[in-house]
Amino acid sequence: MNFSSKLLENAVGEFTKLPGIGQKTALRLVLHLLDQDREDVDRFSRSMTKLRNEIQHCRVCHNISDYTVCEVCSSHRRDRGTICVVEDTRDVMAIENTNQYSGVYHVLGGLISPMDGVGPTDLQVDSLIERIRDGEVKEVIFALSATMEGDTTVFYLHKKLKDFNINLSTIARGIAFGGELEYVDEITLGRSITTRVPYENSLAR
């Protein structure tokens, strides 16, 4: 592209480094910012720098947080006996949005993926074992993606944790609420038949 300004070209270049943002989109976004008041652009820029410089990871669950211990871990209304193991902060947000979970979390910071060079030591596994060793934990729920990487990670963690005297579970897999049978993939549909549940357990609350 033929930019009339180096400043513009730089700003567009920075935006195209973001995932899923091409040059045309970047230009549209930058020109939009250029139309805003200086204070607004300043606020935009400052919010990013501030976030990057001041964000912390919860000392207990490793979720990103404004404090050394996150709000969930420091809340007295959460059940510390149940730990939900997730990949990253987005999963915490998704589960919190359901309002169905009152335990605490453990954020691994990724999934085991030999193809991407991510092994167990790159994840927050040791600190999970430490939390369990502390004795308060009664159940660990694996809430990881239903992918090869997710399954591998669950397999690995299960092997590490099975000798502790705690319950290990994974979130249920099957047909989504509102899902139409004919569009469900074969593996999910097949498994949902073999892992069928008693009718009275199946009702959405």
Add this chain to the structure above:
Amino acid sequence: MNFSSKLLENAVGEFTKLPGIGQKTALRLVLHLLDQDREDVDRFSRSMTKLRNEIQHCRVCHNISDYTVCEVCSSHRRDRGTICVVEDTRDVMAIENTNQYSGVYHVLGGLISPMDGVGPTDLQVDSLIERIRDGEVKEVIFALSATMEGDTTVFYLHKKLKDFNINLSTIARGIAFGGELEYVDEITLGRSITTRVPYENSLAR
């Protein structure tokens, strides 16, 4: 959404103010930035603030520029006798990318649109007339969108400029190179028949 951090929520909120960026996309972009080095995030932020604070509008053509007079207007290789009138800087970039135009530009900064409350006085019309009055100009090319607003603006400008001793033209409309007839809309196809050109003029150079 249920953010685990106010800092994160702020940053996501700033991103969602950008056009076409929803909350999920904003979160993805911000978490990507959070994974980068502090210097990278700093460079990202600074490029926006710097752009907004230091950008100028060319004193002659009103295109955005790093200098008081833009590179096109100050170039000795551009023909100052031909002015191409466009809506905004994106159009200048698009035309520059064709490498087919060696004249100069005039950026209106918008199109006449009574529905959006944009009248001729909101656009750089007076300075265009002044440039023509200065005497060097031989041709004005209208390169505006083929929309109601674009047509209205051309109509207005034509009325203002028709008494000057200069050529007024608009960029050609018709079927795009590579376009298939059956997918062309009826108006474009009909007009392209009534405004047909001699064969030897129609060849793409």
